[in-house]
Amino acid sequence: xxxxxxxxxxxxxxxxxxxxxxxxxxxxxxxxxRWPAMISRLIASRASAIEQGKKRQVVLGHxxxxxxxxxxxxxxxxxxxxxxxxxxxxxxxxxxSGGDGSLVVFARQMxxxxxxxxxxxxxQDASLExxxxxxxxxxxxxxxxxxxxxxxxxxxxxxxxxxxxxxxWVEAARTRHGRVFAAAGSIDxxxxxxxxxxxxxxxxxxxxLPGLLSPTSKNRAGWLTEDFVRIILILMIVFGAILKMVGxx
Amino acid sequence: xxxxxxxxxxxxxxxxxxxxxxxxxLLAPLLALLFDWGILLAGVxxxxxxxxxxxxxxxxxxxxxxxxxxxxxxxxxFVFTLVSGLVMTPQSPFFRDLIxxxxxxxxxxxxxxxxxxxxxxxxxxxRSRGWTPMSIAFLASAILSxxxxxxxxxxxxxxxxxxxxxxxxxxxxxxxxxxxxxxxxGGLVVGLRVLLMIDRPYGE
Numbered sequence: 001x002x003x004x005x006x007x008x009x010x011x012x013x014x015x016x017x018x019x020x021x022x023x024x025x026x027x028x029x030x031x032x033x034r035w036p037a038m039i040s041r042l043i044a045s046r047a048s049a050i051e052q053g054k055k056r057q058v059v060l061g062h063x064x065x066x067x068x069x070x071x072x073x074x075x076x077x078x079x080x081x082x083x084x085x086x087x088x089x090x091x092x093x094x095x096x097s098g099g100d101g102s103l104v105v106f107a108r109q110m111x112x113x114x115x116x117x118x119x120x121x122x123x124q125d126a127s128l129e130x131x132x133x134x135x136x137x138x139x140x141x142x143x144x145x146x147x148x149x150x151x152x153x154x155x156x157x158x159x160x161x162x163x164x165x166x167x168x169w170v171e172a173a174r175t176r177h178g179r180v181f182a183a184a185g186s187i188d189x190x191x192x193x194x195x196x197x198x199x200x201x202x203x204x205x206x207x208x209l210p211g212l213l214s215p216t217s218k219n220r221a222g223w224l225t226e227d228f229v230r231i232i233l234i235l236m237i238v239f240g241a242i243l244k245m246v247g248x249x
Numbered sequence: 250x251x252x253x254x255x256x257x258x259x260x261x262x263x264x265x266x267x268x269x270x271x272x273x274x275l276l277a278p279l280l281a282l283l284f285d286w287g288i289l290l291a292g293v294x295x296x297x298x299x300x301x302x303x304x305x306x307x308x309x310x311x312x313x314x315x316x317x318x319x320x321x322x323x324x325x326x327f328v329f330t331l332v333s334g335l336v337m338t339p340q341s342p343f344f345r346d347l348i349x350x351x352x353x354x355x356x357x358x359x360x361x362x363x364x365x366x367x368x369x370x371x372x373x374x375x376r377s378r379g380w381t382p383m384s385i386a387f388l389a390s391a392i393l394s395x396x397x398x399x400x401x402x403x404x405x406x407x408x409x410x411x412x413x414x415x416x417x418x419x420x421x422x423x424x425x426x427x428x429x430x431x432x433x434x435g436g437l438v439v440g441l442r443v444l445l446m447i448d449r450p451y452g453e
Contacts, residue, residue: 015444018438018442018447019445022447069432069436071439078439101295101299102290102298104298105298106294132298133302135295138355141359146319151315164363167366187428192367195374195378196377202428203427203428203431203435204432207432208435229437230431
């Protein structure tokens, strides 16, 4: 048995569980929502920002794909549709930005795709565009900071793969009385944002966000799969450590 | 029909790449081709992104929005870098000096501001998060790490204290490993959800 084989077993097990549970879980209440207060505050801050005519910023991170965090870029695009509802975009106060050309292009595709699906005429308006403030983390920061400082900020939502420079965005948004919600994917951003952002998702919690924003049975199947595999992994690690201690491994 | 086509393309490519890990030798030429296409598409998307950046700044300038001055600076810097790069080529030492001597000080100053911001926010940690077990643990481990990394602390090797220090120094690594395992698990489920057509971010 090799490590590669164990990896394939975990992938196969996850696929099987995900597929099976997607069909089995039909009842919404079978698996409880986590951190509802945090999500409620995010939704409330966005609603309050719309009512007060303040800006809402959605940041999609710096990379669509990276070696260390391969799923984060794709994940951030899964979150975006939840921020494209008619109420959020109709007043032109929402901004979607990213630090990678491909992320921004995909985001724009999603915005226009939503319009084509007849979802909201407001999305046709040029007021909602995906923006690239800069192609590197620091050039993005240099472009984004003046944007945050210009108008009163209602909410700042951070998703995807970004670094400790996010602390600067948070401070800028705070100065303009904006409420911050962050799903910090990278270790650096988790460490820097833990100090300033109370509504912060870290580690695997980040990947639960689509399910938290729109709780469907399929999203819950994903959570349940993650939880099952996590328990199995924990047991395997403990078992491996015991075997190592007794000299078998 | 268009959506079905997209789904078929995603599923075919996804499963081929996944199968490539099992049958590496057999699928190597096909995988190389797929990765080349992917890199090419990402490069084109990057170029389009730069186009968006310039378009956004030109629009700001045309509409005379707030902060139009910054847009002028961006456009001038972009045109200057593009033209000088095309004329001198990026391999030219003069071009590299010219660009890096602007870029590095600007980025270093931003990093300096970031360092000050992080110190300031760490001082406000308890005020923003309160005296919770997490905030106390975070603060204590940060201070302990800083103290342990001071160069003048020298402990004789092969003593119980040295082993204790080694254990404490390795604790953050264990935490990072745990978080990365969780992230890998989340990434795995996201990938599988796309492959099993449960999530379709490309189909929005």
